[in-house]
Amino acid sequence: MPIIGLNKCIFIFFDIFYVSQAITHWVVTEEGRIQAQLDSVFRLKRPYDLVAFLKQEELVKNVSKYLDEMIQRKIDMDQKWSRISSAPEVEHELMSTDTDCIKAKNSADDVDLYMNVFDHASDKIIYKRQLPDDKNIKGNIHLDCKKISRLDFSMATFPHLQVLTQPWNLTWPKEPEIRLPLTSNQIAYGLSKNKTSWYLYNLASLHWRSRGESQKAIDCIKRAIHYAPREYKDTPLLNLGVMLHRAQCTAEAAILLHSAIDHAPHKPFGHFVLANVYALLGDYNRSIACYDNALGLDHNWNLVRTMRHNILCHSKLKQRLQQLQNSFTISIYILVIYQNKCKTLIEQQH
Numbered sequence: 501m502p503i504i505g506l507n508k509c510i511f512i513f514f515d516i517f518y519v520s521q522a523i524t525h526w527v528v529t530e531e532g533r534i535q536a537q538l539d540s541v542f543r544l545k546r547p548y549d550l551v552a553f554l555k556q557e558e559l560v561k562n563v564s565k566y567l568d569e570m571i572q573r574k575i576d577m578d579q580k581w582s583r584i585s586s587a588p589e590v591e592h593e594l595m596s597t598d599t600d601c602i603k604a605k606n607s608a609d610d611v612d613l614y615m616n617v618f619d620h621a622s623d624k625i626i627y628k629r630q631l632p633d634d635k636n637i638k639g640n641i642h643l644d645c646k647k648i649s650r651l652d653f654s655m656a657t658f659p660h661l662q663v664l665t666q667p668w669n670l671t672w673p674k675e676p677e678i679r680l681p682l683t684s685n686q687i688a689y690g691l692s693k694n695k696t697s698w699y700l701y702n703l704a705s706l707h708w709r710s711r712g713e714s715q716k717a718i719d720c721i722k723r724a725i726h727y728a729p730r731e732y733k734d735t736p737l738l739n740l741g742v743m744l745h746r747a748q749c750t751a752e753a754a755i756l757l758h759s760a761i762d763h764a765p766h767k768p769f770g771h772f773v774l775a776n777v778y779a780l781l782g783d784y785n786r787s788i789a790c791y792d793n794a795l796g797l798d799h800n801w802n803l804v805r806t807m808r809h810n811i812l813c814h815s816k817l818k819q820r821l822q823q824l825q826n827s828f829t830i831s832i833y834i835l836v837i838y839q840n841k842c843k844t845l846i847e848q849q850h
């Protein structure tokens with residue numbers, strides 16, 4: 501019976517709908533008399549209005565039509581809602597069924613997209629023998645790359661990147677994990693003898709990073725890039741890329757790292773850091789491609805494998821949550837239509 505459905509509708513959406521006993525409507529009695537009747541479902545707003553009463557038949561048709569529509573809407577909507585699970589449910593389901601998520605979760609590796617990577621190039625260059633022992637260097641020489649050589653303008657140091665032309669007086673956390681083959685005195689002494697040594701400028705930059713002095717580190721690394729011959733340029737480019745990445749200049753870091761990879765495509769570190777950068781930029785496909793490159797160059801690098809699982813898991817979770825949000829939007833849309841129909845129905849019975 502439509503009437504039952506109607507009352508239900510009122511009840512669901514308009515919690516307490518006060519049914520006034522005073523409102524009546526007209527009925528035709530068995531004897532053909534027209535009289536007012538109490539307690540009808542078709543309550544007229546104006547019980548004395550006979551014309552309105554005569555439209556009742558049409559109204560009945562309208563009401564049943566709306567009711568049928570509404571029942572269909574309600575069925576659709578219930579189906580939609582029953583298929584929607586909550587966000588924690590989605591997450592839990594993915595975490596316990598998806599192979600990437602399970603592998604990421606079960607790995608003992610620490611996943612850190614800001615994991616420090618640096619290259620002091622000492623596997624290629626053996627400089628130590630050319631330098632006196634630290635104890636034989638008289639006094640403390642201040643390691644100031646800016647004073648050692650002037651660097652007026654160099655296309656090699658990316659002058660179009662604004663972040664590299666600004667002062668770097670941001671707080672830089674010390675990087676004690678950076679260990680160098682030379683002491684700062686040896687580096688300074690070496691630079692006093694060879695003012696164009698990219699290798700020593702690169703070490704000087706790493707030294708200042710380990711001390712948390714970002715401006716000095718930038719001054720030195722720019723000189724390292726400037727003086728490095730093509731075959732070695734990837735090393736200071738990678739180090740500057742990592743600095744930009746750690747300074748959260750992510751887009752600029754990507755430019756530097758791409759350049760480092762162009763110079764040395766066979767070295768896995770550049771691919772690895774670039775993968776982390778793309779992950780932070782939310783470009784998961786590129787990130788995965790870069791992890792794959794790194795793994796292609798170093799099959800045994802399990803940390804990269806873990807990071808890759810993590811990023812895949814993360815991107816799937818993001819996708820599922822996006823889908824969830826979309827179904828909510830659709831369901832809410834249907835709910836609004838349903839409510840509007842319901843309102844029309846209620847208005848019509850007056």
Ligand SMILES: *[C@@H]1O[C@H](CO)[C@@H](O)[C@H](O)[C@H]1NC(C)=O
Pocket residue numbers: 555558559562848
């Ligand atoms: C029935 O519905 C039609 C179209 O929705 C409307 O024009 C008409 O006024 C309605 N009749 C009554 C009595 O409400």
Ligand SMILES: *[C@@H]1O[C@H](CO)[C@@H](O)[C@H](O)[C@H]1NC(C)=O
Pocket residue numbers: 667668669670
């Ligand atoms: C660096 O310091 C200078 C002057 O001390 C200041 O004007 C500038 O805004 C600072 N830059 C940043 C990035 O904090």
Ligand SMILES: *[C@@H]1O[C@H](CO)[C@@H](O)[C@H](O)[C@H]1NC(C)=O
Pocket residue numbers: 694696697698699700
């Ligand atoms: C200066 O250092 C660079 C890089 O370490 C090296 O290639 C070059 O031969 C050195 N120059 C002299 C004069 O020792």
Ligand SMILES: *[C@@H]1O[C@H](CO)[C@@H](O)[C@H](O)[C@H]1NC(C)=O
Pocket residue numbers: 785
């Ligand atoms: C990422 O890759 C997947 C599968 O290859 C594809 O469906 C998706 O559209 C890609 N996303 C972007 C942003 O390119």
